[in-house]
Amino acid sequence: MTTSPKTIQIFLPSGDAHGIRIAEITTRIVQVIEVPRSLLSDFLKMEQSSQVGLYLLIGEDSEEGEQQVYVGQTGDLRSRLATHNQKKDFWERALVLISKTNSLTQTHALFLEWHSLQQIRKAGRFNDENGNSGSRPHTPAPLEAECLEIFETGSILVSSLGFPLFDSVVSSKPEEKEPDGLFYIQATKQGVTGEGVYTSEGFVVIAGSIANSEHSQSIGDANRRWRQRLIDSGAMAKNAEGQLTFQKDHLFRTPSGAAMALLGRRANGWTEWKDRQGRTLHQVKREPGS
Incomplete structure (x- = not known):
């Protein structure tokens, strides 16, 4: 995926920020339309619902x-989404x-679904409900290149609407998994x-990463249940x-949540996580000049 600057336009057909939202990159032909289930009937009246399309139910x-x-x-789309409803x-x-431009064909859609x-x-962020994804559909090379360009645009729009379905929890930026971008926690006794x-x-x-297999008494009941859900x-x-x-890379909202999951106790992640030089996450990321 490219990282060049982009302008994204989000149109609200009803003026309601929580209603149907239509997102597009202004220089491209792809649109992603977010439809709350409660407003599905409104979408099915729109012209866009008559087209060939890829859909994701969240x-x-x-x-x-x-x-x-x-x-x-x-x-x-009208018939299929009504059936899923x-x-x-x-x-x-x-x-x-x-x-x-209403230019997607069934061949585009089949490849986009599979890809x-x-x-x-x-x-690995979302659990899919599809079961067997089937085999890769036969797609001529020029059409596949076009599909991949469509997918790139669509994935940016989907993420911009708040659904990072296709994004790894660790960025593709190489420096993030390089030693200089890593932080560490160690508790030898545990x-x-x-x-x-x-x-x-x-x-x-x-x-x-290896976590404490026990919960401390100080972690509290709510945090103990939260940590147990990670195990379950x-x-x-x-x-x-x-x-x-940890079975795969796992995203936590805060450094402290990540530290608590590993240590099995209450923890301030800004001071628990340290880089190779022993500097805390706070020192690296929050102190002036960092």
């Missing part, structure tokens, strides 16, 4: 709180990708060895040596 697992997505494509319970918002699923699974990255979204604990969801699991280990 929701949350009520028990685990995990974000979920279903990816589909259709030449008849009747038969699928989990979703609360639909994201619909179309062309402003979107691969990228969602690679990013066997804790963690490393992580401070990003624009929060703090990411890197896969393979599989974010942390026992390895062959019995160590509680």
